[in-house]
Amino acid sequence: MISPRIEGHSSSMKNKQFTTADQVALEEIMFHRRDIRGNNFLSDQIPDNVVQKILFSASLAPSVGFSQPWEFVVIDDDKIKNQIHQSFLVETERAGASFSREKRAMYEKLKLEGILEAPVNIAVFYKPSEDSVLGQNTMVETGEYSVVCAIQNMWLMARALNIGLGWVSILDPEEVKKVLNAPSSHKLVAYLCIGYVKEFFTAPELEKLKWKKRKEISSTVYMNKYSGSGS
Numbered sequence: 001m002i003s004p005r006i007e008g009h010s011s012s013m014k015n016k017q018f019t020t021a022d023q024v025a026l027e028e029i030m031f032h033r034r035d036i037r038g039n040n041f042l043s044d045q046i047p048d049n050v051v052q053k054i055l056f057s058a059s060l061a062p063s064v065g066f067s068q069p070w071e072f073v074v075i076d077d078d079k080i081k082n083q084i085h086q087s088f089l090v091e092t093e094r095a096g097a098s099f100s101r102e103k104r105a106m107y108e109k110l111k112l113e114g115i116l117e118a119p120v121n122i123a124v125f126y127k128p129s130e131d132s133v134l135g136q137n138t139m140v141e142t143g144e145y146s147v148v149c150a151i152q153n154m155w156l157m158a159r160a161l162n163i164g165l166g167w168v169s170i171l172d173p174e175e176v177k178k179v180l181n182a183p184s185s186h187k188l189v190a191y192l193c194i195g196y197v198k199e200f201f202t203a204p205e206l207e208k209l210k211w212k213k214r215k216e217i218s219s220t221v222y223m224n225k226y227s228g229s230g231s
Contacts, residue, residue, distance in 0.1 A: 029160050034200050036164035038114030041195040045119050050161060054194065055122075057157035063146035065134030070147045073180050075121040080179060084191070085115045087175040088168065095170055110209075113168040118193035123176060124151055125186040147189045154192070164197035 055072060063069060075081060092112065096104050115121060126147045129136075136142050151167070158165040173188040182188070207214055 029156055032200060033155055033159045034164065034204060036114060036118075036166040036193065036195075036197055037111040037205065038117040038166075038193070039111045040197045040199065041114045041117040041119075041164060041166075041193070042198060043117070043119065044196045046163065046195060050163065051120060051194070053161065054154050054157050054163070057153040058124075058150035061146065061150035061153045063149070064136045064142040067129055067133045067136070067143060067146065069127050069129060069133075069143045070150045071125045071127050071186065073123040073125070073182070075123065075180075076119065078116075081115050081121060083179045084121070084171065084176060085113075087172045087179075088113055088115060088170055091170045091172055112170060114166050114193040114195070115168060115191075118164075118166070118195040120194045122154075122192045122194060123180055123182075123188060124190040124192065125182060126189050127183075127186055144187065144189060151190050151192070158194060159200075162196075162200075164195055164200070166193040167191070168193060 051074065055074075058070060058072070059068065061070075075084075124147060126144045128143065133143065155165050155167075168191045171188075171191055176182075176188050176191060177184075177186065201208060204214075206212055
């Protein structure tokens with residue numbers, strides 16, 4: 001296990017300020033973040049220190065009441081990957097039936113995961129606190145939202161390291177928990193595939209395939225309150 005300190009990081013710097021170049025770099029990382037599929041992963045192994053750096057970035061995420069309610073299972077065992085992949089095959093068939101004929105034809109051509117191809121898989125769990133958590137009494141979901149913030153940190157750090165990350169959501173959470181021997185109280189929030197890639201696309205793959213169009217930010221922002229009923 002390596003030290004989690006990020007190279008060049010200084011936790012003791014008071015009132016740290018960032019430059020315009022820093023801001024541009026962060027925007028570039030966000031702009032070029034991609035959800036990676038199995039047909040784009042390389043088989044090259046990821047050094048342990050790189051995996052640890054991605055995990056450490058998760059620990060820097062905000063969390064309700066500083067509860068840090070995340071736990072991770074790092075998977076590189078092919079037998080376990082195959083068991084998880086079986087759940088994907090079952091669920092992807094079930095999910096396909098929910099689309100229109102046109103959409104289903106496109107859906108069946110998509111490569112939607114990289115469980116077997118990616119050298120590293122990471123299951124991310126929400127671990128409920130046994131004690132009362134500051135700020136979570138009314139909106140109990142904020143614990144799970146905190147885990148999602150950690151996942152976004154992982155995604156951005158992976159991209160900054162030129163590592164691809166794919167989020168597989170077409171899985172039975174209870175089946176994944178069973179395979180990984182997870183505690184019954186834990187909730188699977190994400191199953192991630194991580195590895196080096198052949199290329200990072202210039203735009204999200206589903207956008208390029210015209211599955212969905214990117215929304216204009218102006219269509220999603222309201223001032224002070226929603227205008228009109230039902231809008």
